[in-house]
Amino acid sequence: MKKLIFARRSSQVFFLSLFIYILWSIAHADLFFKIDPLVSILTSLSGRIIIPGIVFAVVMLIMTFIFGRFFCGWICPMGSIIDGLGIKAKNRTLDLTQLKYYIFGFIVILALAGIQIAWVFDPLVITARFISLNFIPSFTIVLDKLFIFLIKLFNFYVPLYDFYRSLKFSILGVKIYYFSHSAVTLGFFLIICAFLFITKRFWCRVLCPLGAMYAMVAKFSILRRFVDKCSHCMKCKTSCRMSAINEDMSYKKEECILCMDCVYDCPAAGTKFTWLAKKAKTDAKGAVSRKDFLFLIASSFLFLGFKFKEGEAGKGLIRPPGVSGEKEFLNKCIRCGNCMRACPTNGLQPVIFESGFSGIWTPHLVPEIGYCEYNCNLCGKVCPTGAIPKLSLADKKEKKLGLACINKDICIPWSQNKECIVCEEHCPVPKKAIKAYEENIFGKNIKKPYVDSSLCVGCGICQNKCPTRPIRAVRVSP
DSSP: OOHHHHHHHHHHHHHHHHHHHHHHHOTTTTTGGGGOHHHHHHHHHHHTSOOTTHHHHHHHHHHHHHHOSHHHHHTOHHHHHHHHHTTTOOOOOOSOTTHHHHHHHHHHHHHHTTOOOHHHHOHHHHHHHHIIIIIHHHHHHHHHHHHHHHHHHHTOTTHHHHHHHHHTTTGGGSOOOOOTTHHHHHHHHHHHHHGGGTOTTHIIIIIOHHHHHHHHHHTTOSOEEEESOOOOOOHHHHHOTTOOBOTTSOBOTTTOOOOOHHHHHOTTOOEEEEOOSSOOOBOTTSSOOHHHHHHHHHTTHHHHTOOOOOOSGGGGSOOOTTOOOHHHHHHHOOOOOHHHHHOTTSOEEEOSSTTOGGGTTOEEEOTTTOOOOTTOOHHHHHOSSSSSOOOOHHHHHHOOOOEEEEOTTTOIIIIIOOOOOHHHHHOOSTTOSEEEEEEEETTEEEEEEEEOTTTOOOOOHHHHHOOOSSSOSEEEEO
C-alpha cells in the first residue's frame, strides 16, 4: 500500500472539503486566507500596515523552511482540484518554471509602490471566488431540483421528502443568490483548469506566485529527497508532475511539492525523503537567480517616487459599510468574494469595469438587487484583510454608505398626487431618515416623502422597495 500517497490524497480531500465547508457556512470564512503569505504579507506591504493574523502566514513560511513546499502538494485547494482533474493528463517537461518568479517579483514591485494585485494570481483567492460565486449557487440549485424531480417521479414523499426537508436546514438551506458577471469568474477558473491540456500542474509549475514564494523558502528546506541506489530507469523523472527531477537524478528542491510519487515509482526502492545531515544532490539552476531577482526588486524603487492617481470611476460606487477611502480599499481588498456570499440580501455585487481595471471583482452595493441590512455586520466579519472594517453592530449602524434622493418627477405622491409612503415605512433608522409631510390636494391630504440627510445612512432599502418602474423614484448615491 502506498501509504505516503494515500496520506497526501487524504490531506488534499480533507483540506479542500474544509475550505468548501468554511465558505459554505460563512463562519470563519477568512480563516484560510490568514495562512496565505502572498495575500497577508503583500497586502500589508502595499497598505503600509500589519494585517491581523499575519503571524499565521509567517508560521507557514517557517514550516516550509522545515518541510519544503508541502502546502502546494498537501493543502492548497487549487492544487487539489488540479490533481483531481488531471489524473490522466499528459506530463511534459517545460522550461518555463522561472516565469512564476518574475510574476511574483512584479507583484512585489507594485506592492512596494502601494498597489496590491496579489489577488489576480493568488490560488486561494481564485478558488474561493469560484466556490462562492459559482459552485455553491449552482450545486445548491442542481441538488434541490434533483430531489424535487426524484420525489415526484417515484412518489417518495414519506422517506425522501423527510430527508430533503432535513437538508433544508443544512446544505440546501443556503440562499441561492444572483451574482452579476459570475460567468467571468467561472471562465477565469476554467482557463486555469484548461492548462491541464498542456501538462500536469501547469499552473503550479509556471504561473503561481504563491508557489514561487514558497519555492524560494523551500530551496533551503531541511527535509530532502535522497536517492540511495538508482538503476537509471528514469521513471521518477518521467512521472514527476512538477518536472523537479533532472537527468542526473538531482532535483530542484524548490519545485518539489512532496507528492511522493517518485518514492513508489522507483523499482529499486532507493528514493526516500530524509532528515539526514548528508545533503541530497540538487540543481542550483532551478529558481530564478538571486542576481536576477534582486535586480527585479531593485527596479521597483523607480516606482516609489511615482504617485499613482486614484481613479475617478470608483466614486460612483456604493462601497460596503466602514470603507472610507477608495484607494485604501482597493489595496486591501483581495476579491475573495466572502462579503458577497455573506450579504443576506444579495446586495453586494462584484464590480467589473465600473471602477477601472484596479477595481475588478471588488464589492459594491446595488440597491435594486439588495440593500444593506441595518442589523447586519457580516461583511466586515468575514473580510480577511480588513478592507471592510470589523465593526460592532452599533458602530455599523452609524456608518454612512451614501445618501438617498427622491426624484419628484416620478415619485407617486409628488408626480401623481397619490398615496405612497413605501420608502418611509421601510426606512430602518429609528428616527426615520425618510419623513413625510401632509399637503392638501383638492381636499385630500397626501403624504409627500422627503429625505433627512442628517439621518440617512444610504442603506438602499428605500430604493430597493420603491414601487416605481422601470426607474426607481428613490436612488442612493455614494
